[in-house]
Amino acid sequence: MKRLAAVLVAALVLGALGVRTGLDAGAPATRVLRGGVEEAGAAQRAPVNWAKVRVLIYTKNGTGYVHDNIPASIEAIRALATEHRFAVDASDDPAVFTGDNLKKYNAVVFSNTNNVVFETDAQRVALMRYVQAGGGFVAIHSASGSERGWQWFARLLGGAFSRHAPFQTFAVLSLDRSHPSLAHLPERWETEDECYYLVRMNVNMRILAVNDLTTVEDPKEKPSIFGDVFPSVWYQEFDGGRQWYTSLGHRKEDYARPEFRRHILGGIQSVVSHAPLDYTRAYAVSPADEPRRR
Numbered sequence: 001m002k003r004l005a006a007v008l009v010a011a012l013v014l015g016a017l018g019v020r021t022g023l024d025a026g027a028p029a030t031r032v033l034r035g036g037v038e039e040a041g042a043a044q045r046a047p048v049n050w051a052k053v054r055v056l057i058y059t060k061n062g063t064g065y066v067h068d069n070i071p072a073s074i075e076a077i078r079a080l081a082t083e084h085r086f087a088v089d090a091s092d093d094p095a096v097f098t099g100d101n102l103k104k105y106n107a108v109v110f111s112n113t114n115n116v117v118f119e120t121d122a123q124r125v126a127l128m129r130y131v132q133a134g135g136g137f138v139a140i141h142s143a144s145g146s147e148r149g150w151q152w153f154a155r156l157l158g159g160a161f162s163r164h165a166p167f168q169t170f171a172v173l174s175l176d177r178s179h180p181s182l183a184h185l186p187e188r189w190e191t192e193d194e195c196y197y198l199v200r201m202n203v204n205m206r207i208l209a210v211n212d213l214t215t216v217e218d219p220k221e222k223p224s225i226f227g228d229v230f231p232s233v234w235y236q237e238f239d240g241g242r243q244w245y246t247s248l249g250h251r252k253e254d255y256a257r258p259e260f261r262r263h264i265l266g267g268i269q270s271v272v273s274h275a276p277l278d279y280t281r282a283y284a285v286s287p288a289d290e291p292r293r294r
Contacts, residue, residue: 046274053086053272056105060092062115067142069252073111076255080265097123099130099279106272107136110143110157112249117146121287124150128289129282131156131241136271140264141249144198150287151200158205158234158245159198166219167194167250171212172232179208179235181244181266184259188212193254196247197223197230202238209233211247235270239291240281242271 057077059070074090081088089105094117102108108130110117118124124147131137137156139146145161147153154160169192174182195216210229213222223230232247244267254260283292 048269048272048274050084050086053106054104055081055086055088055107055109055268056096056102057088057090057109057111058092058096058113058117059090059111060094060113060117062117064115065142066114067112067250067252069141069249069255070112072252072255073140073249076261077109077111077264077268080261080268084265094118094120094123097126099126102126102130102135103277103279105130105135107138107268109138109140109268110146111140112142113139113146114142115145115148124153124287125284128152128239128284128287129279130277131239132282132284133240133277133279134273134275134281135241135277136268136273137241137243138264138267138271139243139245141196141247144196144245144247152239152287152289152291154200155202155291156238156241156243158236158238158243159201162197162199163220164194164196165216165222168192168217169215170195171215172209172248173212173229174209176206176208179206179266180269181233181235181246181263182208183266184262190215191248192251193248194250195230196232198247201231202236205231205234205236207231207234235267240294242273244268244270 055077057074059074078088097118139157142161144157144159148160169190171188171190174185174187174189177183177185177187195211195218209232210226211232213228213230216222233245235242235244237243246263246267249255249260283289
């Protein structure tokens with residue numbers, strides 16, 4: 001009962017702030033399909049043929065801290081691809097961000113990227129146009145620290161990294177276990193990780209899980225905007241594409257754990273569409289372009 005009460009309190013606090021959670025009364029359900037996910041409100045959507053899916057793992061880091069978990073994250077996603085019959089490419093070269101190259105991919109995974117990860121505005125625009133054409137986007141852990149001065153990227157990811165509490169064991173509350181990234185996890189579970197705090201967060205995201213700040217030791221003042229919790233996993237649809245982010249995954253050992261690999265797999269499943277990319281919907285010509293209403 002205490003666990004359920006904590007989850008409900010977290011949902012109520014987030015709801016009062018206008019943030020969507022899977023426990024919202026009006027939140028549509030998500031049904032997991034074989035090899036994919038049927039999104040909320042998409043009952044007629046055809047299942048994904050995963051044998052035709054290709055995913056790009058991007059791991060570029062600019063000047064600054066670089067996580068030692070990147071090789072392990074690539075290995076984990078390659079193992080998932082072998083098991084679930086989709087193809088994977090991995091690169092830390094921003095030159096892969098061209099319109100022609102990105103057309104090959106159903107999803108792009110920013111795995112522990114950090115700081116400035118592009119060399120030219122043309123590469124940034126290529127990512128924008130890919131998303132606007134319907135491309136899927138997944139971001140893991142320190143990816144929220146990427147391109148910190150680019151407003152569109154922060155909106156794509158859902159927010160921008162501010163800081164984290166010291167590495168420690170703390171509790172995570174699952175708010176939406178209908179999502180495939182959390183379907184295998186309990187309502188409350190413990191992890192040994194960094195509790196990330198983000199700023200400039202979108203208000204219309206579907207919050208899937210939150211960190212329980214009552215279990216986090218932090219020598220600095222914890223953010224109180226969400227009460228005793230802070231969002232850690234979410235899904236959204238932004239600028240024509242689908243996005244999923246998890247702030248978890250600091251240790252390289254995490255990526256060998258079956259439950260964390262399934263967490264990542266569910267995120268990838270939720271952003272991949274059965275529909276081909278449609279570049280007639282892409283309009284960006286500059287990284288400063290504002291998203292259009294659709």
